[in-house]
Amino acid sequence: MGHRVRTPPRRTKRLRRSAEEAREQILDAAEKRLDGAGPAGIRLQEIAADVGVSHPTILHHFGNRQALVEAVVGRALEGVRRDALAAFTAEGFEAPDVAALLRRIVRTLADRGHARLLAWLALEGRPQEDPDHLLGVLADVIHARRVAGPHPTARREDTLFIVVLASLALLAEGIVGRLTWDSARLAGDAGAPERFHAWLVDLLAEHMHRAAAPAPKTPRPRAAPKPRR
Amino acid sequence: MGHRVRTPPRRTKRLRRSAEEAREQILDAAEKRLDGAGPAGIRLQEIAADVGVSHPTILHHFGNRQALVEAVVGRALEGVRRDALAAFTAEGFEAPDVAALLRRIVRTLADRGHARLLAWLALEGRPQEDPDHLLGVLADVIHARRVAGPHPTARREDTLFIVVLASLALLAEGIVGRLTWDSARLAGDAGAPERFHAWLVDLLAEHMHRAAAPAPKTPRPRAAPKPRR
DNA sequence: AGTGCTGTGAACATAATTGTCAACAGTCCA
DNA sequence: TGGACTGTTGACAATTATGTTCACAGCACT
16 A cells, blocks of 8 residues: 555546536536525535536636636626616517516526525625616616606606515515415415516506605605614 | 543533523524524534534434424424514504504514525425415405405405515515615615615505505506416 | 432544545647 | 647545444432
């Protein structure tokens, strides 16, 4: 046991990718694990097995595990940003179809797993800021259309809160949707989510009309803003 | 190396708890880790260090790691259920103060970390069902008050969706709240969350009145329910 | 004080995971 | 054909985690 035994003769042919191909395949496999188990669930050996390489290959391409995680998270967040912008700027703005916009956002948040990704990262303390201020931008765009169009007197924070409410609700639906429908005794009702979305669209559209009315009839039954401290 | 060297003489006094005390302390420490890093982030040695015991002690009390995790998760979920019921059945129902109810739910979801817990478990695939159907029960109670009181014609699914919307939004706020306010360019505005809650209360109250009106004025601009498939 | 029950911990065993290293093996080009 | 470049891998090292063993040490009871 003084010297290392070396290299038993090999028969199987060794597949050789370009560096870029290898990185892509590794990132793809890692992103699956990221969605399934979060950043903490990324294991070099598992990913290597998924891709069909040995784990030192991953270290060769990324240096260390942390760098791989950064790369995957960065690419995934870039995907979220791109999808979000795409959803915002699609034809919906030509004809301001709130329903279509919501449906698109649902698709990117729930179907493409972006909601889960954001939740994973938020829970692990990752992205506590959005350099693009996507929600602010979206609110700006929608608000501009509102005041230029049917609701000239709408308040800007009203539009912003509409955006925030829809985003929060749809994001949560992407994470705890199943649990929610079960808790609401609608587990077997496959049409419930769609009915809920339609209901939400109606609610928001209805509110947009009222909120733009010049004088609110009710004298604001809101709770007194007592400065507690 | 035939026999094990045994037990160097001890000076430090050994603290002895009752079995129940020990379990409690261990569960408390584990619950902190659960909130901070999720079920996967529970480490026997860390928890042992927090409590001030050695890790075999934990195994002695719980058998193995998995059983500990089950115990912590179970106790935490029981806490969620209890807090939720407490929030629902508090004085708010005597005087149906939606604002107070929302505020209580926010407190239990965000401040007490229940939102994070539910998100952790949902992301890891844990509780995809709620045997108590809390949201359904809550909707029932509120709906009974609605139809018995000011909105005799309210539809039951309308009430249910109000509950679902508020729950989803507040839950998401407990998880990605900071990110959301930053993305909305309201990161520095400490009063924004409270204004948002007040706005949400107004929105829901306003909607409850309209939804109870006998005939909707608008001929439903909702998207056509084309059965896609 | 003696005795049994039981909570406790040092040392050990074992498994999983990241990271290192040297050598192997495609692929391209002179 | 024969290097050079570099993607690839087996073997090993180091670290960290869970789980086991067994003797020790409080505490209650007689």
